[in-house]
Amino acid sequence: MTIHPRARTLLAALAVSLAAGAAHAEWMQPDPTYRETQQALRDAVRDTAGHADDPARLAALGALQLRLAKVADAEKTLARVLALQPGNPIALAGLGKLASFRGRDGEADSLLALAGEAPGAEGALRDRFDLAVRREDWKGALALAAKLEDEAGRVEQLQRLSEREPITIEGGEGAPRTIVNFERSWPVPLVKVKLNGQSVLMAVDPGATEMLVDPSSARLTRVETQPGERTVVWLGGRMAARSGILDRVTLGGITVRGLPAAIVSLRKYSLQVNPQGVPIAGVIGLPMLRRLGVTMDFRENRIEVSRLPAPAVTGGTRVPFELWGVGELVAFGSVNGGRKMAIQVGTGLPEAGIGAAPEMFEEFGVKPGKLANAVRSVGAVLQGRPWSRVTAPTVTIGSLVGDRVPGWSGVVDVQEFWRHGIRRDALLGPAFFRDRRVTFDWSRREMVFQQKP
Numbered sequence: 001m002t003i004h005p006r007a008r009t010l011l012a013a014l015a016v017s018l019a020a021g022a023a024h025a026e027w028m029q030p031d032p033t034y035r036e037t038q039q040a041l042r043d044a045v046r047d048t049a050g051h052a053d054d055p056a057r058l059a060a061l062g063a064l065q066l067r068l069a070k071v072a073d074a075e076k077t078l079a080r081v082l083a084l085q086p087g088n089p090i091a092l093a094g095l096g097k098l099a100s101f102r103g104r105d106g107e108a109d110s111l112l113a114l115a116g117e118a119p120g121a122e123g124a125l126r127d128r129f130d131l132a133v134r135r136e137d138w139k140g141a142l143a144l145a146a147k148l149e150d151e152a153g154r155v156e157q158l159q160r161l162s163e164r165e166p167i168t169i170e171g172g173e174g175a176p177r178t179i180v181n182f183e184r185s186w187p188v189p190l191v192k193v194k195l196n197g198q199s200v201l202m203a204v205d206p207g208a209t210e211m212l213v214d215p216s217s218a219r220l221t222r223v224e225t226q227p228g229e230r231t232v233v234w235l236g237g238r239m240a241a242r243s244g245i246l247d248r249v250t251l252g253g254i255t256v257r258g259l260p261a262a263i264v265s266l267r268k269y270s271l272q273v274n275p276q277g278v279p280i281a282g283v284i285g286l287p288m289l290r291r292l293g294v295t296m297d298f299r300e301n302r303i304e305v306s307r308l309p310a311p312a313v314t315g316g317t318r319v320p321f322e323l324w325g326v327g328e329l330v331a332f333g334s335v336n337g338g339r340k341m342a343i344q345v346g347t348g349l350p351e352a353g354i355g356a357a358p359e360m361f362e363e364f365g366v367k368p369g370k371l372a373n374a375v376r377s378v379g380a381v382l383q384g385r386p387w388s389r390v391t392a393p394t395v396t397i398g399s400l401v402g403d404r405v406p407g408w409s410g411v412v413d414v415q416e417f418w419r420h421g422i423r424r425d426a427l428l429g430p431a432f433f434r435d436r437r438v439t440f441d442w443s444r445r446e447m448v449f450q451q452k453p
Helices: 005-022 032-048 055-067 071-084 089-101 105-115 123-134 138-145 149-163 215-220 267-273 358-363 377-383 414-418
Strands: 168-170 178-181 190-195 198-204 211-213 224-234 237-251 254-263 282-284 292-297 302-307 317-320 322-324 328-335 341-344 354-356 388-397 400-409 426-428 436-441 446-451
Touching (some): 032 055, 032 414, 071 089, 089 105, 105 123, 138 149, 149 237, 149 254, 178 190, 190 282, 211 237, 254 302, 267 377
Parallel strands (some): 198 282, 211 254
Antiparallel strands (some): 178 302, 190 237, 211 282, 292 436, 317 446, 322 328, 328 341, 328 388, 354 426, 388 400, 436 446
């Protein structure tokens, strides 16, 4: 189908906003990529005035609303477009993305397939691939990977996964929960697990979209590896990785078999999070955690795990979350009382409760302290770019508020703001969870927080 010329012009502003990303943000102003998209949205609002029945103009408006994470407005606008023009690819792709984020997988796959690869729906193919990986539809992901250049290094792993038995869980029957003490909870939570039968130390991070394993530990524990290289995104940046499959991972007497993994160098990370201890073997990410009933108790320095369905949790503060891409746990909140923003939830960011690009902190009037230069080396070690210490007066997710939250400025690459075609501004870190107990309710997609009395 053809797209209205004005709509195509407005959508082109999305690419322009990314090109502006290298420019430095103005103090107390959004970064250039955000401002460019805001201006495009204002233009789209103006162009739809008096044209409420023009699907092309409305589709451009809805796409920009979605890009700026104005999800309620976007959903309403794009639904209107489909009512006027059922085959509109922009509306199909946008509504498919939202359905995927919210766990309506069948609906998402159908909408994204209908969107195809038409102009304006370029992200639909990526969203379908991410959804297939999250659903462990390895054959479906394999077919889509052939159309995505940056997934060529994952083809061998997907082929192998499609030939193996499905991922299985063993143990934990009859036990309401098992308590595993953190070996240390600061600067990130570390636990002992068995990886392919060998006892190792691993970090716990629901912000990791894959199981991460250091190459030396992969060799020691005889992790099955596949040829080819690819990139993974973790802690706001990209890392080179090889693919692997973990025969078994055991935590608290519960074993998960057949998990896919990314083999990445964690040596520098290990020196930062466990400098006087044994090297960490890897990171337990969302692919394993979402298969278990999980409570991370930072008051008692432990993690509690069980087989699903986990015991119900009563009381507490409930914070809804979504799963973006292959499995990024995202909640909506704010920093320093500013605009509503998407924040990825994790516990792998060392010594901090919030991490973002400098542009985000500058937008909300948060700047590095006097001693920031003394600690810039941490980021340079982990990502090759400097981080500076900041303190956010408040950080909010849902209705939960943290005061004077320590953070790192420089963690997130500006280009990662728009990774899924929708704005995501920051990463939550373990300091936000201190003195809190949080249970992940996977069926309801909520985090249940219980604070220290």
